[in-house]
Structure formats: structure tokens, C-alpha cells
């Protein structure tokens with residue numbers, strides 16, 4: 021099955037590497053919590069496919085986040101993927117945009133950022149670009165054009181049940197690469213013929229055979245992708261500890277409990293006064309913590 025997966029391939033005779041992404045259950049889970057208007061849903065779906073493709077071009081042990089913020093009808097779009105292929109994402113909107121052209125959806129002031137948080141780096145890497153072109157795919161191409169030396173082409177497709185994407189990238193020159201200046205042009209010209217429907221429905225093997233049957237293609241084993249939020253009781257504990265005991269006790273006094281709702285997956289974390297007392301006693305060590313029996 022090609023659903024919820026990312027497949028890498030090489031078009032050896034073109035000096036091009038690529039990826040195909042297909043998300044169905046993951047995409048269904050991403051939309052389960054919120055009833056998105058069609059144009060918002062489309063652009064969120066494109067962002068899911070684009071983020072999976074983007075992450076596939078880099079080696080990282082952490083997470084990659086694609087985010088768009090602006091003052092338009094949709095003011096926030098965020099999609100995140102971990103190195104294990106766990107994805108989550110959401111969009112926030114005021115009004116349904118009339119189309120899916122990025123600057124009209126997000127506003128002329130909108131910026132797209134790609135953030136890579138790798139466990140081995142202390143500082144996250146962030147690239148920020150304005151939203152260029154008529155589609156999110158154009159914006160992603162523009163991002164690659166300014167941030168990568170390697171020529172990159174991206175195709176995105178969204179249907180009611182699935183999202184899909186295709187990425188092509190020139191291979192860095194090496195002694196192993198074939199000297200074929202026309203390879204990139206040929207690979208892209210063929211990819212340009214792919215319809216959204218094909219991208220969504222065809223298995224990688226079938227699609228690559230259809231496109232590149234005259235080329236030498238190697239398809240590698242695919243990576244599994246899934247919707248999985250990384251929120252947890254522990255992270256929520258830490259967030260509350262960050263707020264401070266006085267603040268948290270105020271909330272309990274006012275509302276009887278503290279309830280934290282994850283916007284990505286709809287998980288609820290609830291704390292009553294006993295939980296709050298345990299939380300601050302455990303982490304900060306209140307003066308009477310020496311009384312604790314073991």
C-alpha cells in the first residue's frame with residue numbers, strides 16, 4: 021500500500037532524485053477535530069504533503085515545522101513532522117478565502133517559515149520567505165530556490181480523502197553522476213504531465229513506470245507516516261510549572277480545575293487542586309517536601 025507513506029526514488033539516467041508522498045488516514049485524522057471550509061482544507065492538505073516532502077530532503081533527528089502567518093482570512097497554518105514520520109497540523113481562519121492563492125489566503129504581508137529543530141543542535145534553523153506564486157507548491161519551489169543550491173520541483177494534490185505530493189531534485193554533482201544536461205529538463209517535463217488524480221491514486225511503482233519507463237529508475241523502500249501528536253501529560257506539566265504556582269492556583273480557585281486542551285489532537289489534560297499541589301511539590305520542592313515518606 022502507498023497510503024500514509026513517503027517513497028524515495030532515483031531517476032539514474034536523469035541525475036535526479038525524488039519522493040512521492042501519499043497521506044490518507046493521517047489526513048483524515050488531521051481534519052477530524054475541525055470542520056475546515058474547502059479552500060482552507062485544500063491549503064492545509066497541500067501543507068501536509070509539502071511538509072512530508074520537505075522533511076524527506078533533510079537528515080534530522082527532531083522535527084520540521086512549516087508555518088505561515090499573515091493578516092489575511094487564514095492567519096495561521098502550521099504543520100509539523102518528526103524524524104519518525106509523525107505529523108500534526110492545523111489552520112486558523114476568520115473567513116473562508118475565495119481561492120487557494122497563498123497571498124490572497126494569508127494576506128500580502130504573510131511569511132512562510134521552515135524550522136528545523138534537531139536534537140543535536142542547540143539552536144533551531146529557520147528559513148523565512150515571502151509567499152510567492154499562485155499555489156502553495158509555487159511557494160515551496162520558491163523556498164527551495166532561495167535556500168538550496170539544488171534545483172527542486174514540487175507538485176501537490178488534494179482530494180476529499182487523501183493528499184499527495186511529488187518532489188524532484190537534481191543530484192549534487194559527483195564522479196558517479198551521469199553527464200546529461202538534459203536530464204533535469206526531461207524529468208520535469210514528464211512530471212508536468214501528472215494529474216492531481218494520478219498523484220493521489222497511483223502507487224509509486226505504477227506512476228514512476230508511467231512517467232519514466234524510458235529511464236533507469238530505482239524505487240526505495242518507503243517510510244511510514246502517521247498522524248500523531250506529541251503532546252503529553254509531562255509536557256503539559258512543564259507548561260504549567262512554567263506559568264508558576266500562584267498563577268495556576270488562581271485558575272483552580274476561579275474555575276475549580278485547570279484544563280488544557282491540545283489544539284492539534286483535542287486531548288484534554290485536567291488538573292484539580294490536588295493535582296496542582298502534587299505538581300508543584302514534585303517539581304519545585306516545597307518547604308515540606310522533606311516530610312515525604314519513602
Ligand SMILES: [Zn+2]
Pocket residue numbers: 249250251282283284285286287
Ligand atoms: Zn495533542
